[in-house]
Amino acid sequence: MLITWKQLFFTILCSVFFLMHCTRAQAAENTVAGTGEEMIKYDTTPVVITPYPQGRWSALRAGVGIGTVMHRDMGTGPTRYFGIAASPTFGLWYDRPRWSLHIDMPVGLGILTNTVAGGMGMDAYDITLAPEAKILIAPQREWVKYRFMVGGSLTDQVHVANHPNYENAAAGFTNFFGVNIIGRVERTMRRHLVHAEVSMMPIALVSRPGYSYIGNPTADNDVASSLFTERESFSKPFALLSTDVGFDFRLRNGNRINLSYLWRYAGSGDKCVWRYDHAMHLVNVDFIFALKLKAPKK
Amino acid sequence: MALTAILLSVVASSCEKMFMDDDMESTPTVTFEYLWQQIDERYSQFDVKNLDWQAVHDMLAPRVSDDMSDDSLFVVLGDMLNTLNDGHVNLWSPVDIFSSEAIFLQRYGNANFDQTTVLLHYLRHNSHSTGGFVYNTVGGGRVLYIRYSSFMNDADTKTLHYIMDKYKDLDGIIFDIRQNGGGSIQNEWNIMALLPSKGQLLYRTQAKSGPRHDDFTPLVDVHAPDNDEQYSPYTKPFVVLTDRGCYSAASSFSLCVRTYDNVTVMGDTTAGGLAVPTGGALPNGWYYRFGVTRTIAPDGVNYEEGVPPDQVVLLDPAAVMTGHDNIIDSAITLITNK
Numbered sequence: 001m002l003i004t005w006k007q008l009f010f011t012i013l014c015s016v017f018f019l020m021h022c023t024r025a026q027a028a029e030n031t032v033a034g035t036g037e038e039m040i041k042y043d044t045t046p047v048v049i050t051p052y053p054q055g056r057w058s059a060l061r062a063g064v065g066i067g068t069v070m071h072r073d074m075g076t077g078p079t080r081y082f083g084i085a086a087s088p089t090f091g092l093w094y095d096r097p098r099w100s101l102h103i104d105m106p107v108g109l110g111i112l113t114n115t116v117a118g119g120m121g122m123d124a125y126d127i128t129l130a131p132e133a134k135i136l137i138a139p140q141r142e143w144v145k146y147r148f149m150v151g152g153s154l155t156d157q158v159h160v161a162n163h164p165n166y167e168n169a170a171a172g173f174t175n176f177f178g179v180n181i182i183g184r185v186e187r188t189m190r191r192h193l194v195h196a197e198v199s200m201m202p203i204a205l206v207s208r209p210g211y212s213y214i215g216n217p218t219a220d221n222d223v224a225s226s227l228f229t230e231r232e233s234f235s236k237p238f239a240l241l242s243t244d245v246g247f248d249f250r251l252r253n254g255n256r257i258n259l260s261y262l263w264r265y266a267g268s269g270d271k272c273v274w275r276y277d278h279a280m281h282l283v284n285v286d287f288i289f290a291l292k293l294k295a296p297k298k
Numbered sequence: 299m300a301l302t303a304i305l306l307s308v309v310a311s312s313c314e315k316m317f318m319d320d321d322m323e324s325t326p327t328v329t330f331e332y333l334w335q336q337i338d339e340r341y342s343q344f345d346v347k348n349l350d351w352q353a354v355h356d357m358l359a360p361r362v363s364d365d366m367s368d369d370s371l372f373v374v375l376g377d378m379l380n381t382l383n384d385g386h387v388n389l390w391s392p393v394d395i396f397s398s399e400a401i402f403l404q405r406y407g408n409a410n411f412d413q414t415t416v417l418l419h420y421l422r423h424n425s426h427s428t429g430g431f432v433y434n435t436v437g438g439g440r441v442l443y444i445r446y447s448s449f450m451n452d453a454d455t456k457t458l459h460y461i462m463d464k465y466k467d468l469d470g471i472i473f474d475i476r477q478n479g480g481g482s483i484q485n486e487w488n489i490m491a492l493l494p495s496k497g498q499l500l501y502r503t504q505a506k507s508g509p510r511h512d513d514f515t516p517l518v519d520v521h522a523p524d525n526d527e528q529y530s531p532y533t534k535p536f537v538v539l540t541d542r543g544c545y546s547a548a549s550s551f552s553l554c555v556r557t558y559d560n561v562t563v564m565g566d567t568t569a570g571g572l573a574v575p576t577g578g579a580l581p582n583g584w585y586y587r588f589g590v591t592r593t594i595a596p597d598g599v600n601y602e603e604g605v606p607p608d609q610v611v612l613l614d615p616a617a618v619m620t621g622h623d624n625i626i627d628s629a630i631t632l633i634t635n636k
Contacts, residue, residue, distance in 0.1 A: 070314065077579025078322040078332065116324055116583035120392060165390070166577030167587055211513075212340065212505040212590040214576050230505055230515065241313070265314045279314035 061091035061104065063286030065262060069110035071126060073172050075213040075274030076163055081124045083112030087282050100149075102134045108280055126161040128280065130264070136184055149184040153199065157240060157266055159278055168214045174276055176239055176266050178204040193248035195260075204239035208232055208272045234271050241265045246284070254290040259283075322581040326371045329582045330362045333375060333389075337382075339509035342573050342592045346602045347382060354381050368393050371582075384589065385545050386575040391584040401545065404569045410541035410613040410625060411476040419621045421445060429457035430485075435468065437630035443472045449481030449547035455488045459529040462492060470535035470633035472626060476565060480546025483574075486554060487523050493558045494531040495522040500554045502594040505574075514592060522557065535636050536561045537629040540607055544568035552605045553595060562632060564611055565625055567604040 069085035072078075091104035108128035114120065134153035157176040164170055184197040210230040246260025262284055268276040322328055334355050344351065361374050368391065376396040379387050385401035420443055425434040430451025433444040442465040446453065462471070473489075502517040525531045540552050540563055549568040555561045573589025580586065594600055609628075617624040 072318070072321075076577070077585070078581050079324075079579060079583065080321060114579060114583055116321075116579075116581070120390065120583055120585065122579070122583075122585065163577075165585055166579075167575055169576040169578060211507050212515075212576065213578075214505075214574070214590065230507075241317075243313075263313055265317060267314075267317050275319075277314065277318045 058291045059093040059095065059256070060289045060291055061089065061093055061102075061286055062289070063258070063284055064088045065106070065108075065282030065284035067262075067280060067282035069108065069112060069126065069128075069278075069280045071112070071124075071159070071161060071276070071278040073161065073174075073274060073276050075209055075276075076161075076166055076169055076172060077114075079114055079116045080277075081112035081161075081163075082115045083110050083124075085110040085128075085280055085282065087128075087280070087284070089284070089286065093288065097138075098140075099135065099137045099151075102136075102153075103132070104134070105129070105131045108282075110280075120165075122163065122165050124161055124163045126159060128157065128159045128278070130155060130157040132180075134180075134182065136182060145188050147186045147188075149182075149186070151182045151184075153180045153182060154178075155180055155201070155240065159266070172209055172213070173207075174209075174266075174268075174278075175207040176201070176204045176236075177206075178202075178240070180240065180242075191250045193250065195244070195246055195248065197244040199240075199242045199244075200238055201240040202237060204236050206234055206236050206239055206268055206272070208234075208268060208274065208276060211273050213274065232272055236267075236269055236271050239267060239269070248288075256288040256290075258286040258288060260286070324582040325364045326366050326582075327362050327364055329371065329580050329584070330359065330375065330378075332581050333586065334378065336578065336586075337379075337588060338511075340506050340576070340590055341382070341588050342506050342514070342590050343382075343384065343600075343602050344511040345592075346600050347384075349381060354378055372396070379586075379588075382588070384573075385569060385571050386573055386587065386589045388588075389584060389586045401569055401571075405477065405479075405543040405545070408542040408566065409477065410566045411543065412613065412618045412623065415618050415621060415623050416445065416474070416626070420623060420626055428461055429454055431458065431461060433461060435465070436472070436626065437469075437634060440469045441472060441630050441633050442468050442470070443474065443626065445474045446478065447475075448478055449483075449485045449551070451481070451485075453485035453488045455491050455526055455529070458489060458492055459526075462532050463529075468534075470537065470636070471532070472537050472539065472629045472633070474539040474626070475544055475548050475551065476539050476541040476625075477543035478545075478548035479543065480548050480550075480571065483547055483550065486547055486551045489551070490554060490558075491523050491526045492529060492532050493522075493525075493536065493555065494533050494560060495525050496559075497524070498522050498557045499596050500557055501550075501596065503591055504594075505591045517594065522554070533560055535633045537632060538563045539565045539625055539629060540568050540605070541566040541613075542569050542604075544605075546571040549601070549605050550593065552607075553593070553601060556605075556608060557596070562609060562629075563605075563607040564609045564629055564632070565607050566610065566612060567606045570602045570604040572600075572602050572605075 065087035067085055070082045072080040085108050087106050087108040089106040094101040110126040112124045114122045132153050132155045136149040136151035138147050138149045159174045161172045162170055178201045180199045180201045182199045187194045210232050212230055242264040244260055244262050246258055249257040262282045265279045338351055358374055358378050372391050372394050383400035385398050389396040420436050421434050425432055430453050431444050436443040500520050502519055504514040504517050507513050507515045538555055549571050552563055552568050556563055572593035574591040575587040576590045577587040611625045611628045614624045
């Protein structure tokens with residue numbers, strides 16, 4: 001089956017819960033207190049709260065995440081590696097009242113150890129690059145406290161794991177490429193913002209080491225051939241999943257500080273010779289610097 | 299909304315467990331079966347080992363039980379790996395490290411190299427060390443003797459060229475790699491870059507591509523590297539000394555240099571080990587390695603069990619007693635008589 005019933009159920013459950021909760025909250029906002037009657041918003045002073053100033057603003061994002069990382073690559077062994085991760089992130093954002101374009105480059109750096117009790121405590125190191133270009137659109141023209149956004153992003157997640165004890169299988173290179181579908185909910189709290197976002201990749205193009213796991217270094221003296229030959233490529237539904245829940249502090253000078261919890265999972269399932277799973281849990285602190293563009297000449 | 303965020307946070311903290319299978323059990327029986335199967339499906343040298351791998355399993359499996367100690371399990375797994383007689387097959391555990399008995403006996407039981415004789419009478423006190431090479435003149439100052447003890451030692455092309463150029467007026471070079479256990483393949487290429495290349499075929503290579511013993515990728519031809527444009531190739535006689543202590547990259551080097559016109563390989567057959575090893579972990583956290591590639595010489599032979607020399611010369615203990623290494627002396631004679 002392309003996706004397990006468990007995965008599909010969980011995804012639908014979260015999505016429905018999101019929509020129901022936010023819809024109820026929105027309805028409550030539109031209801032006159034105590035009467036249950038819906039308030040019709042025709043007044044000339046709309047209670048429209050946009051956290052972003054009108055006009056042509058862009059923002060520079062610089063942040064870091066600290067957390068945990070786990071991966072298991074059946075090509076090198078049947079047990080998981082678990083450890084700590086740090087993830088600096090840089091990005092350039094372009095936010096308009098009803099749509100936004102975010103280009104981000106997070107880099108995850110992990111130090112892991114074999115999780116098997118009584119094992120040899122072997123270390124592994126990994127690097128995860130996940131550049132992403134994301135577009136989100138808000139269907140609502142006006143919004144009160146809650147805003148829904150939908151969109152997508154183009155992502156290429158590259159993961160390199162190094163297990164020094166495994167000689168020529170030390171370095172494993174795995175790549176996920178594809179388009180994500182994204183749903184996002186934002187809620188204003190005075191000037192600030194709470195957000196929750198779910199992202200999933202309906203179809204990913206995955207590239208993994210092949211059967212012998214390593215390349216064939218005796219074929220030539222090019223080190224790259226050890227990593228990039230003897231590989232297999234395949235498509236995998238829902239190979240990448242991520243959630244992001246956070247709080248956005250908007251400072252009076254227009255800059256923002258974002259605190260968020262990010263979970264990201266990448267898995268090959270059983271579509272390839274050596275099954276691969278990778279997950280990160282990160283607590284991120286991002287500084288979002290508003291960049292004032294020149295106002296158009298009158 | 300807060301409840302939503304909290305719920306998501308809690309669920310997401312264990313989300314990947316929903317998508318992942320449980321890890322394998324780390325019991326001795328599971329570990330034994332896992333290692334046996336990994337070798338059965340990924341080991342590349344069953345064609346030359348003349349071994350019934352299933353019979354090995356059937357013989358050893360009754361000795362495995364889930365209540366056995368790590369020491370006992372190590373012994374059983376070691377007995378299994380020892381049947382392969384392969385120096386690239388190893389097992390590392392908290393209690394011990396396994397390596398092949400047969401390769402050990404070949405290296406130390408058939409040594410054609412006496413270090414004391416070489417140090418005292420050939421390298422001598424005034425030997426030179428440059429990079430990974432130790433060298434001095436021999437044969438009345440007419441031949442350069444270079445000792446290269448491990449392919450783990452840096453064999454930079456520039457460094458070797460410096461040495462060759464310094465002694466370019468001598469009659470030839472003896473390149474001694476006896477008891478060289480191998481190392482980096484890159485060092486082989488660095489050395490061959492200074493030998494006169496015709497782009498000749500060195501060997502063909504392939505890697506395991508499936509679980510059957512004969513599942514391999516197509517053969518890939520590997521040709522002699524082009525000479526480094528910065529340096530003139532060394533065209534005078536170049537004699538490589540080998541013995542049963544030559545393994546892995548040293549064996550591979552011996553296989554490659556036989557194809558050069560000015561090179562003669564002298565000594566004893568190497569211990570083989572042409573396969574490239576890959577490593578991995580067992581369910582109980584121990585880790586292993588074994589070869590997953592196959593190298594075929596231009597004559598169509600898989601010399602995994604040892605690369606024969608062009609001229610067989612074995613060390614004469616009587617000569618050693620008089621302070622002579624008759625293999626080096628034979629190489630000197632070969633060079634000076636050309």
